[in-house]
Amino acid sequence: MDSFEVAEILTNALPYIQRYDQKMVVIKYGGSAMQNESLKKAVLSDAMLLAKVGINVVIVHGGGPDINHWLNKANVESSFVNGLRKTDTDTMEIAQMVLAGKINKDLTRMIHSLGGKAMGISGVDGGLVTAKLRDPENMGAVGEVTKVNTQVIEDLVENGYIPVIACIGTDENGEICNINGDEMASGIAKALGADNLVLMSDIPGVLEDATDSTTLIKQIELKEVNHLYEKNIISGGMIPKVQCCTDAVKHSVRQAVILDGRIPHSLIVEFLTDKGIGTLFYKKD
Ligand SMILES: Nc1ncnc2c1ncn2[C@@H]1O[C@H](COP(=O)(O)OP(=O)(O)O)[C@@H](O)[C@H]1O
Ligand SMILES: CC(=O)N[C@@H](CCC(=O)OP(=O)(O)O)C(=O)O
Numbered sequence: 001m002d003s004f005e006v007a008e009i010l011t012n013a014l015p016y017i018q019r020y021d022q023k024m025v026v027i028k029y030g031g032s033a034m035q036n037e038s039l040k041k042a043v044l045s046d047a048m049l050l051a052k053v054g055i056n057v058v059i060v061h062g063g064g065p066d067i068n069h070w071l072n073k074a075n076v077e078s079s080f081v082n083g084l085r086k087t088d089t090d091t092m093e094i095a096q097m098v099l100a101g102k103i104n105k106d107l108t109r110m111i112h113s114l115g116g117k118a119m120g121i122s123g124v125d126g127g128l129v130t131a132k133l134r135d136p137e138n139m140g141a142v143g144e145v146t147k148v149n150t151q152v153i154e155d156l157v158e159n160g161y162i163p164v165i166a167c168i169g170t171d172e173n174g175e176i177c178n179i180n181g182d183e184m185a186s187g188i189a190k191a192l193g194a195d196n197l198v199l200m201s202d203i204p205g206v207l208e209d210a211t212d213s214t215t216l217i218k219q220i221e222l223k224e225v226n227h228l229y230e231k232n233i234i235s236g237g238m239i240p241k242v243q244c245c246t247d248a249v250k251h252s253v254r255q256a257v258i259l260d261g262r263i264p265h266s267l268i269v270e271f272l273t274d275k276g277i278g279t280l281f282y283k284k285d
Contacts, residue, residue, distance in 0.1 A: 001264045001265050001269075006265055006268065009265075009268055009269070009272055009273055010272065012273075013053070013272040013273075016271060016272045016273065016274075017053045017054060017272065020050075020053075020054070020055045020195070020196075020271060021053075021054045021055070022054060022055075022056060023055060023056065023194075023195035023196070024056045024058065024157075024189075024192050024193070024194040024195055024196075025050065025055050025056065025057055025058070025194060025195060025196045025197075025198065025271070026058045026060060026185050026188055026189040026192065026194045026196070026197050026198070027047060027057060027058065027059050027060070027185075027198045027200060027267070028059075028060045028061070028062065028181055028182055028184070028185030028186075028197070028198065028199045028200060029043060029059055029060070029061045029062070029107070029200050029261065030061075030062045030064075030181060030182075030199065030200055030201045030202070030261065031062045031063045031064035031065045031066060031067075031181070032064070032065055032201060032202035033200050033201050033202040033260075033261025033262060034061070034062075034063065034065075034066075034103070034261070035065060035202075039261065039262065040107075040110065041110060041114065042264055042265070043200065043261055043267065044107065044110055044111050044114060044116075045114055046265055046266075046267040046268050047059060047111075047162065047267060048111060048114060048115075048116040048162070049268065050267060050268075050271055050272075051116070051162055053272075055271070056157045057162050058153055058157070058162070058163050058165070058188065058192070058194070059107070059118075059162060059163065059164045059165065060165045060167060060181060060184050060185035060188060061099075061103055061104065061107060061164065061165070061166060061167065061181060062099075062167055062180075062181025062182070063098055063099050063102075063103040063166075063181070064085070064181075064237075066098050066102065066103055067085070067091075067094060067095050067098045067099070070094050070097070070098050071091065071094055074090070074094060076090045076091055076094060078091055080236075081138070081139065082239050082240075083180065083236050083237045083238070083239045083240045084134075084139065084142050084180055084240065085142070085178065085180075086138070086139050086140055086142070087139065087140040087141040087142050087177070087178040088140045088141075089140075089141075091140070091178070092140070092141045092176060092177070092178055095168065095178045096168055096176055096178075099122065099166040099167060099168055100122040100124070100166040100168055103166065104120040104121075104122065104164060104165075104166040105120055107120065107164050108120030108164050111162060111164070116162060117160050117161050117162065118161060118162040118163070118164050119156050119161040119162070119163055119164065120164045120166075121152070121156075121163060121164070121165055121166070122165065122166035122167075122168050122169075123145075123165065123166070123167065123168055123169035123170070123179065123184060124168060124169060124170055124176060125152070126149060126151075126152035127149050127152075127170070128148065128149050128152045128153070128165070128169070129145055129147070129148055129149075129169035129170070129179065129184065129187065129188070130145075130146055130147040130148075130169060130170055130171075130172070131143025131144055131145055131146055131169040131170065131171050131172075131177050131179055132144055132146045132171065132172055133171050133172070133177060140178075141171070141175065141176065141177040141178055142177065142178055142179075142180075143169055143171050143177035143178065143179050144179070144183060144187075145169065145179060145183060145184060145186075145187030145188070146172075147191075148187060148188055148190075148191035148192075150188075150191050150192050153165075153188070153192060154192075165184070165188070167179045167180065167181040167183075167184035167185075169184070180240050182199050182240045182241050182244040183240055183243075183244055185197060185199065185244065186244035186245070186247055186248045186253075186256075189248050189253050189256075190247070190248055190251045190252055190253060193252040193253075194248075194252075194253050195253070195254050195255075196253065196254060196255050196256070196257070196271075197244070197245065197248045197253050197255075197256040197257070198256075198257050198259055198267070198270070199241050199244065199245065199256070199257070199258045199259065200259050200260075200261035200266070200267075201237075201241070201258060201259075201260070201261060202260070202261060202262055203238075203258075203260060204216045204260045204263075204277075204278065204279075205217065205218075205257075205258045205259070205260065205278040205279030206220065206228065206233070206234065206238065206241075206242065206258060206279040207233075208233060210233075210234075210235070210238070216278075216279065217279050218276060218279060218280065219276070219279070219280045219281075219282065220245075220279060220280070220281050220282075221282060221283070221284055222246060222249060222250060222281070222282070222283045222284075223284075225242065225246050225281075228242060241258055244256070245257075245258065245281040246281060248281075249281050249282060249283050250283070254282075255280060255281065255282050256280075256281040257270060257276070257278045257279065257280045257281070258278050258279045258281075259277065259278035260277070260278060263277060266278070
């Protein structure tokens with residue numbers, strides 16, 4: 001999409017801007033879609049534009065590929081069970097450094113250098129996210145969100161900041177824990193009663209056949225989700241994504257979408273036009 005097409009979208013954007021005015025939108029920006037610097041700038045610029053037109057944007061980020069990179073460098077072996085990383089002490093240390101350090105500060109700095117206002121924090125800061133360990137014996141320090149101190153986010157948004165949140169939290173023993181980025185975003189979106197949850201990844205959305213990008217499922221009503229499991233349509237990293245979207249929409253979030261972060265201006269097309277481009281999860285009234 002070139003700048004002429006973007007200008008055309010913006011010319012006709014007023015009804016969409018009014019629809020989302022002051023609505024809370026939680027965007028999970030994923031590791032695989034975050035690997036390229038110019039793409040990263042493009043996604044952040046789009047998020048900033050949404051914030052500029054009056055949408056309350058909250059960014060939650062992952063960073064799986066970067067954690068893999070630093071684990072390799074440190075010769076720490078790592079494995080996944082159903083899309084979640086087994087997290088022993090060494091893995092946790094590196095995940096914390098990569099997520100709350102390198103990635104969080106890079107994204108925050110980038111928003112500032114693009115002329116925006118962001119505050120980079122993690123689920124630990126301000127007691128933002130409390131989590132319960134899922135299965136400490138087998139999975140180590142992998143947490144699932146149990147409580148969100150939404151005031152931290154609301155204060156930042158009220159003061160004009162885009163919160164940029166790294167997906168680590170504090171467990172019931174006061175220790176640091178590793179939370180899947182999609183789950184973190186979904187937990188935060190539910191607690192905020194957000195209007196929308198966006199999971200940005202490097203795939204077009206839920207595919208009928210994971211190896212064929214032309215088989216995109218455009219919309220999934222909550223009752224149709226079981227069919228995805230029954231037919232073994234989803235596996236690996238897609239399992240937490242679908243669970244998170246379903247869970248968010250089952251609770252207070254109006255819609256959830258899995259969006260391709262590699263498509264230029266996918267956020268703009270999703271929010272400021274009527275062309276949905278990923279997989280939308282919704283609940284029939
Ligand atoms: N039905 C499906 N449609 C699309 N992707 C699928 C499907 N089933 C499994 N997958 C896998 O899920 C992956 C997306 O999850 P993941 O790599 O964890 O994303 P991210 O790192 O961006 O959070 C895809 O790359 C794909 O290999
Ligand atoms: C428990 C767990 O799996 N945590 C993830 C956190 C990062 C993440 O979710 O990054 P992506 O969004 O890039 O996948 C991990 O360690 O990889």
